[in-house]
Amino acid sequence: MIAAMNWSLALPEIVLACCAMGILIFGVLQKANATFACTMLAVGALVLTGALVLSGASGSGYRGLFVVDPFADFMKLLVLVGAGLSVVLALDYNVHEGISKFEFPVLVLLSTVGMMIMCSTANLMTLYLGLELQSLALYVLCAFNRDDMRSSESGLKFFILGALASGLLLYGISLAYGFAGTMDFGELARALTFPGTASPGLIVGVVFIIAGLSFKLSAVPFHMWTPDVYEGAPTPVTAFMSTAPKVAAIALLLRALEVPFHGIFQQWSGLIVLVSIASMLLGSLAAIGQRNIKRLMAYSSIGHIGYALVGLAPGSQEGIRGVMIYMVTYVFMSAGVFAVLIAMRRRGRALEQISDLSGLSTTDPGLALIMTIFMFSMAGIPPFSGFFGKLYVFRAAVDSGYWTLAVIGVLTSVIGAFYYLRIIKVMYFDAAEPAFDPRTTSLTFVGAVGALVTTFFFVIPAPIVGAAQSAAHLLFG
Amino acid sequence: MNAAGNAAGFPILSLLTWLPLVGVVFIMTVRGSEEVVARNARFAALWTSLIIFLLSLKLWFGFDPAEPGFQFQEHLTWLPDFGVDYRMGVDGISVLFVLLSTALTPICILASWESVQTRVREYMIAFLVLETMMVGMFSAQDFIIFYMFFEGVLIPMFLIIGVWGGTRRVYASFKFFLYTLLGSILMLLAVLAVWYAAGTTDIAVLMTAQFPARMQFWLFLAFLASFAVKVPMWPVHTWLPDAHVEAPTAGSVILAGVLLKMGAYGFLRFSLPMLPQASAQFAPLMFALGVIAVIYTSLVALAQTDMKKLIAYSSVAHMGVVVIGIFTFNAQGIEGALFQMLSHGIVSAALFLCVGVVYDRMHTREIARYGGLAQRMPAYAVVFMLFTMATIGLPGTAGFVGEFLVLVGAFQVNFWLALLGSMGMILGAGYSLYLYRRIIFGSITRDDLRQMLDLSPREIAIFAPLVLLTLWMGIYPSSFTGFFDATVHAMVEQHAAALHAHDFASVTR
Numbered sequence: 001m002i003a004a005m006n007w008s009l010a011l012p013e014i015v016l017a018c019c020a021m022g023i024l025i026f027g028v029l030q031k032a033n034a035t036f037a038c039t040m041l042a043v044g045a046l047v048l049t050g051a052l053v054l055s056g057a058s059g060s061g062y063r064g065l066f067v068v069d070p071f072a073d074f075m076k077l078l079v080l081v082g083a084g085l086s087v088v089l090a091l092d093y094n095v096h097e098g099i100s101k102f103e104f105p106v107l108v109l110l111s112t113v114g115m116m117i118m119c120s121t122a123n124l125m126t127l128y129l130g131l132e133l134q135s136l137a138l139y140v141l142c143a144f145n146r147d148d149m150r151s152s153e154s155g156l157k158f159f160i161l162g163a164l165a166s167g168l169l170l171y172g173i174s175l176a177y178g179f180a181g182t183m184d185f186g187e188l189a190r191a192l193t194f195p196g197t198a199s200p201g202l203i204v205g206v207v208f209i210i211a212g213l214s215f216k217l218s219a220v221p222f223h224m225w226t227p228d229v230y231e232g233a234p235t236p237v238t239a240f241m242s243t244a245p246k247v248a249a250i251a252l253l254l255r256a257l258e259v260p261f262h263g264i265f266q267q268w269s270g271l272i273v274l275v276s277i278a279s280m281l282l283g284s285l286a287a288i289g290q291r292n293i294k295r296l297m298a299y300s301s302i303g304h305i306g307y308a309l310v311g312l313a314p315g316s317q318e319g320i321r322g323v324m325i326y327m328v329t330y331v332f333m334s335a336g337v338f339a340v341l342i343a344m345r346r347r348g349r350a351l352e353q354i355s356d357l358s359g360l361s362t363t364d365p366g367l368a369l370i371m372t373i374f375m376f377s378m379a380g381i382p383p384f385s386g387f388f389g390k391l392y393v394f395r396a397a398v399d400s401g402y403w404t405l406a407v408i409g410v411l412t413s414v415i416g417a418f419y420y421l422r423i424i425k426v427m428y429f430d431a432a433e434p435a436f437d438p439r440t441t442s443l444t445f446v447g448a449v450g451a452l453v454t455t456f457f458f459v460i461p462a463p464i465v466g467a468a469q470s471a472a473h474l475l476f477g
Numbered sequence: 478m479n480a481a482g483n484a485a486g487f488p489i490l491s492l493l494t495w496l497p498l499v500g501v502v503f504i505m506t507v508r509g510s511e512e513v514v515a516r517n518a519r520f521a522a523l524w525t526s527l528i529i530f531l532l533s534l535k536l537w538f539g540f541d542p543a544e545p546g547f548q549f550q551e552h553l554t555w556l557p558d559f560g561v562d563y564r565m566g567v568d569g570i571s572v573l574f575v576l577l578s579t580a581l582t583p584i585c586i587l588a589s590w591e592s593v594q595t596r597v598r599e600y601m602i603a604f605l606v607l608e609t610m611m612v613g614m615f616s617a618q619d620f621i622i623f624y625m626f627f628e629g630v631l632i633p634m635f636l637i638i639g640v641w642g643g644t645r646r647v648y649a650s651f652k653f654f655l656y657t658l659l660g661s662i663l664m665l666l667a668v669l670a671v672w673y674a675a676g677t678t679d680i681a682v683l684m685t686a687q688f689p690a691r692m693q694f695w696l697f698l699a700f701l702a703s704f705a706v707k708v709p710m711w712p713v714h715t716w717l718p719d720a721h722v723e724a725p726t727a728g729s730v731i732l733a734g735v736l737l738k739m740g741a742y743g744f745l746r747f748s749l750p751m752l753p754q755a756s757a758q759f760a761p762l763m764f765a766l767g768v769i770a771v772i773y774t775s776l777v778a779l780a781q782t783d784m785k786k787l788i789a790y791s792s793v794a795h796m797g798v799v800v801i802g803i804f805t806f807n808a809q810g811i812e813g814a815l816f817q818m819l820s821h822g823i824v825s826a827a828l829f830l831c832v833g834v835v836y837d838r839m840h841t842r843e844i845a846r847y848g849g850l851a852q853r854m855p856a857y858a859v860v861f862m863l864f865t866m867a868t869i870g871l872p873g874t875a876g877f878v879g880e881f882l883v884l885v886g887a888f889q890v891n892f893w894l895a896l897l898g899s900m901g902m903i904l905g906a907g908y909s910l911y912l913y914r915r916i917i918f919g920s921i922t923r924d925d926l927r928q929m930l931d932l933s934p935r936e937i938a939i940f941a942p943l944v945l946l947t948l949w950m951g952i953y954p955s956s957f958t959g960f961f962d963a964t965v966h967a968m969v970e971q972h973a974a975a976l977h978a979h980d981f982a983s984v985t986r
Contacts (some may be wrong), residue, residue: 382625398669410662
């Protein structure tokens with residue numbers, strides 16, 4: 001065990017946390033509304049943190065509580081991208097809704113710090129702390145529009161169910177600790193090197209940990225909160241929730257299952273298969289009947305998590321690589337879709353029904369085109385990036401002989417294609433509704449970034465795929 | 478660019494594939510009033526597609542027919558660690574389909590010149606994107622790249638049917654998309670399995686890879702799921718009549734002319750060379766499905782009251798003949814199938830254009846609404862007559878050569894197969910002549926029919942190349958069969974050798 005502090009390994013997290021505090025103080029001291037300035041500062045802080053992540057060294061710090069490796073860096077950068085795009089999305093939305101407060105970007109930053117710690121966790125205690133820091137800020141963000149019933153309701157619902165999930169997780173951690181005698185990932189892995197030595201109590205603990213994390217991922221059967229919270233929360237918060245925390249939770253799950261608990265792979269793999277199949281089925285079937293597009297995106301995100309978990313089930317390097325690529329494609333698609341959803345506004349009123357998109361291709365061809373790209377991509381149609389995400393996770397499943405999972409996965413993706421196509425149909429085939437209010441530059445920016453990455457991912461996929469490959473390799477090594 | 482193999486330095490296939498997107502970018506940047514945009518979009522699309530067609534003639538003149546392997550190869554590293562690279566190349570099987578695609582696209586754009594008046598810009602963009610996908614698919618020499626183009630075709634076609642289609646366009650476009658997606662996504666799993674087993678997706682390498690017989694069985698079924706829907710084979714053909722009826726004229730033309738060839742091309746490119754044992758094993762099933770398609774859909778065609786639906790069902794029947802030809806595993810059958818695909822690509826495209834001509838004037842496809850057109854439209858009657866004869870398979874037209882060769886090939890396999898397959902020609906004569914008689918002959922009974930004008934110069938310009946090609950293919954077919962003769966013979970030999978090796982292995986075991 002390396003007993004060194006190596007505190008500088010956490011420099012990106014430390015800097016981001018300090019920036020959050022600094023921006024908070026700055027905002028308080030300003031007389032006028034400083035939201036715009038604070039948002040820009042927050043974006044700057046995220047960029048700075050990203051640069052620090054890129055330039056930072058790898059290693060283990062805080063007496064083994066904290067680890068920095070290419071896998072953590074990869075996921076952290078993705079989290080930062082998701083957070084940055086969401087902060088930009090919130091800019092105009094919050095002004096329109098009358099909730100333009102400088103605390104918003106600060107809360108996003110704090111939540112992001114938690115997510116980055118989740119990516120770097122090397123101990124069950126760090127895992128819990130990171131998760132809670134992330135969640136607490138998110139509870140507040142969900143209820144950010146406090147005068148709105150739905151927003152408050154979604155914050156409360158998320159908090160109560162989230163607290164329950166945290167309890168499950170903590171219970172699982174304590175069981176694991178009790179039966180293995182350690183919370184350190186490395187020592188847990190060593191304790192489990194001989195298959196058959198794992199006590200049933202430890203396995204029950206792992207099941208509880210998976211259940212707790214599945215809640216954060218909104219994987220079936222712990223998904224119940226998702227549609228309501230997605231619908232109720234302010235749309236930029238929904239955008240944030242569907243990108244960055246998902247990445248962090250997936251990173252956490254990957255690391256927790258692959259590093260300390262890889263020895264009992266046989267025991268947890270079946271569970272992941274089950275959760276994955278259930279998520280893909282529910283995500284594609286339940287979305288068909290939705291009229292509210294935010295609820296639809298909630299079910300869509302449940303489905304996407306199901307596909308990502310397909311890559312985790314085989315417990316192989318190819319699988320980890322597949323999940324990482326899937327999350328890259330997913331973050332950009334998802335942020336882009338929410339940019340379009342936030343642009344849905346007529347005479348100052350935000351719209352949420354799918355039918356409100358009618359005839360968008362004639363009233364705003366650019367927006368319709370962007371949305372079409374995301375929808376085809378989410379359906380997994382080449383050459384868009386969503387296809388590659390699916391390609392790599394299914395490749396991992398096929399390589400390891402998980403044929404049932406792969407076949408169910410592709411069949412649900414055809415069902416899923418139906419509701420994505422329905423949105424394209426509404427935009428292109430139906431008669432036009434009155435035009436939306438002119439969209440702002442920030443929305444166009446996020447939408448365009450997402451669309452460009454989604455469309456041109458296929459031109460040079462090698463850097464991202466290669467980075468994911470080496471990160472997955474090192475996670476195993 | 479890393480030139481590999483017998484690469485000619487000039488990346489002609491990539492140019493043909495990606496050049497339409499340059500036109501797309503140009504059309505997207507056009508500004509101005511709706512009318513200006515529409516006019517510029519039309520001309521930009523026409524010029525782009527014409528230039529691409531002229532460029533593609535380089536394939537016609539530069540292709541070496543004696544060489545059975547891939548030519549005009551290109552190679553760019555893409556995902557080097559995974560054995561997936563951007564590889565392009567054409568052999569005798571694919572080269573003519575590239576030409577067919579580049580030739581039909583300008584014709585389609587001309588055919589939509591006046592009939593498409595709404596959202597012209599998007600329409601032209603969709604057609605140019607479609608051209609990229611089609612050409613790319615036929616030139617891809619890597620399985621993953623092939624798959625990307627193969628499925629990418631769905632996007633523009635979905636929009637073409639859904640936006641510019643008829644009254645039931647939403648139903649037809651969804652059916653088209655989901656049906657084909659379901660098939661091709663099962664193939665994706667097979668592609669992944671092949672990729673994993675062989676470590677590469679280079680088609681030239683995969684064609685010589687020998688997969689275990691049991692794996693071949695499953696791979697064949699997965700490929701069948703995809704290609705059978707695309708061909709389309711009975712009983713998964715039901716999306717085709719709907720798609721054809723609802724699509725705008727040019728959409729039907731490209732659907733019948735090129736997209737229907739994708740499935741049969743897939744059988745020839747992948748199933749036959751990569752899965753020889755499974756292909757032999759499944760041949761009886763394929764024959765049965767082919768024969769059913771020929772007889773059943775011909776009978777269904779007889780009962781149609783909608784012109785487009787009738788031609789759509791006749792397409793299914795003709796493609797049944799193609800499937801029979803492919804699985805005879807002899808040179809005549811396969812060459813016949815290829816020739817039939819090409820001739821069907823020209824003739825059925827022309828027939829849909831013929832329907833489009835009268836539809837543009839009367840806005841109905843009901844056969845009963847017409848009659849006696851020969852009196853008012855003599856030129857149209859002649860053109861229609863020629864293509865009707867070609868679809869029946871009259872000697873001297875394109876349709877004859879393919880069907881004849883397939884039947885010769887089928888005869889070597891089984892007498893009854895040839896006999897049942899030839900029913901298609903008889904029934905085909907039935908429904909085609911019946912259609913022709915009802916539309917062209919008789920006396921004019923309705924006033925609006927008296928007002929109809931004969932072919933305009935634009936329409937003559939559309940039909941002239943198709944008429945020439947139909948006659949050329951019928952009178953001097955060897956200028957086309959010459960292209961694929963060497964490749965097909967090599968393929969047949971390789972197939973026989975693979976089967977023999979397998980038999981030998983099982984005997985010695």
